[in-house]
Amino acid sequence: MTGARITGIGTSLPDRVVTNFDLEQTLDTSHDWIVERTGIHERHIGESTTQLGLEASQKALAMAGVDPVDLDLIVFATTTPDSLFPIGGCLVQDALGAHRSGAVDLNAACSGFMYALIAGYGYIGRGISKVLVVGAETLSRIVDWDDRSTAILFGDGAGAVVLEATTDANDSLLGWHTGSKGSAGSILRCTDMRGFIEMEGKEVFRQAVLAIEETVGITLERAGVGVDEVDAFVFHQANVRIIDAACKRIGADPARSIKVIQHTGNTSSASIPLTIDEGLRTGAIANGDTVLMAGFGAGMTYASALLRWGP
Numbered sequence: 563m564t565g566a567r568i569t570g571i572g573t574s575l576p577d578r579v580v581t582n583f584d585l586e587q588t589l590d591t592s593h594d595w596i597v598e599r600t601g602i603h604e605r606h607i608g609e610s611t612t613q614l615g616l617e618a619s620q621k622a623l624a625m626a627g628v629d630p631v632d633l634d635l636i637v638f639a640t641t642t643p644d645s646l647f648p649i650g651g652c653l654v655q656d657a658l659g660a661h662r663s664g665a666v667d668l669n670a671a672c673s674g675f676m677y678a679l680i681a682g683y684g685y686i687g688r689g690i691s692k693v694l695v696v697g698a699e700t701l702s703r704i705v706d707w708d709d710r711s712t713a714i715l716f717g718d719g720a721g722a723v724v725l726e727a728t729t730d731a732n733d734s735l736l737g738w739h740t741g742s743k744g745s746a747g748s749i750l751r752c753t754d755m756r757g758f759i760e761m762e763g764k765e766v767f768r769q770a771v772l773a774i775e776e777t778v779g780i781t782l783e784r785a786g787v788g789v790d791e792v793d794a795f796v797f798h799q800a801n802v803r804i805i806d807a808a809c810k811r812i813g814a815d816p817a818r819s820i821k822v823i824q825h826t827g828n829t830s831s832a833s834i835p836l837t838i839d840e841g842l843r844t845g846a847i848a849n850g851d852t853v854l855m856a857g858f859g860a861g862m863t864y865a866s867a868l869l870r871w872g873p
């Protein structure tokens with residue numbers, strides 16, 4: 563089996579920023595309530611899923627020094643593709659000029675990036691050498707802007723990483739796990755592409771904390787790594803209180819969990835690469851660090867991976 567590692571990362575957020583104060587103009591809500599209950603101060607809204615995914619991909623490829631024509635595969639995680647087909651992966655493949663590449667869309671709601679990343683490692687383990695993993699969303703298109711219980715939460719954005727085969731079998735993926743709980747499907751739903759997100763917030767909160775605890779526990783056990791040996795935690799950014807509660811349950815210092823939600827809101831499958839990018843920019847993630855990533859979302863789906871960052 564061949565090893566793989568991340569050689570480039572890129573992100574993209576729409577220019578338009580919608581603050582909590584902007585939402586106060588149209589909703590019965592307040593900046594203070596939103597910050598206290600979620601940690602969110604602002605979110606970015608606009609552009610298309612393809613455009614955001616393309617921009618993030620171009621930055622990731624530039625950082626990796628990989629020519630798009632050398633890509634073998636694009637795994638495009640999204641819940642909000644611009645069209646059911648052509649799929650988002652193909653729209654980005656064409657715009658990049660990645661003529662040799664395969665492309666596939668993957669929908670695991672807010673866990674999408676984790677599933678796509680783990681799939682990318684799997685494909686490389688079976689003999690291809692360059693995979694672009696993208697998480698891109700325009701959740702603003704499926705939010706009911708008159709519903710204060712959901713409209714305050716979500717934002718648009720994208721993140722991408724380039725995964726490349728290593729010359730030795732030295733894999734940067736130290737452990738991983740995927741899980742799902744279809745019996746809890748009704749608590750977070752969007753049943754029609756032209757419909758809106760419906761959510762039982764409190765139950766999603768409760769299930770999310772349990773899901774992170776379970777998936778992180780299994781990944782750490784598989785890797786043979788203790789929670790104290792993890793340098794940085796990158797959790798799906800849905801609510802600061804969920805992240806802090808999950809840290810408490812797994813016995814991790816919340817100060818080691820990186821947060822970007824204050825500026826982005828919940829960007830679903832884009833949130834994990836956006837958070838990694840934040841960690842790299844602030845120095846919270848450095849070469850050699852062990853980074854534990856975990857996502858959870860509608861379905862319910864959940865997944866996690868422990869990576870050794872850098873060369």
Ligand code: UT7
Binds near residue numbers: 763764858859
């Ligand atoms: O990727 C996964 C996606 N979703 C999630 O992760 C969501 C998980 N859940 C949550 O983040 C939280 O449950 C919410 C942020 C959605 C809600 O926070 P909460 O602390 O669970 O509040 P709540 O739903 O219990 O509501 C408390 C009160 C209610 O009023 P009453 O009944 O106590 O009078 C709500 O009507 O706050 C009210 N409320 C609001 N007030 C001001 C609900 N939304 C708002 C709002 N502004 N936007």
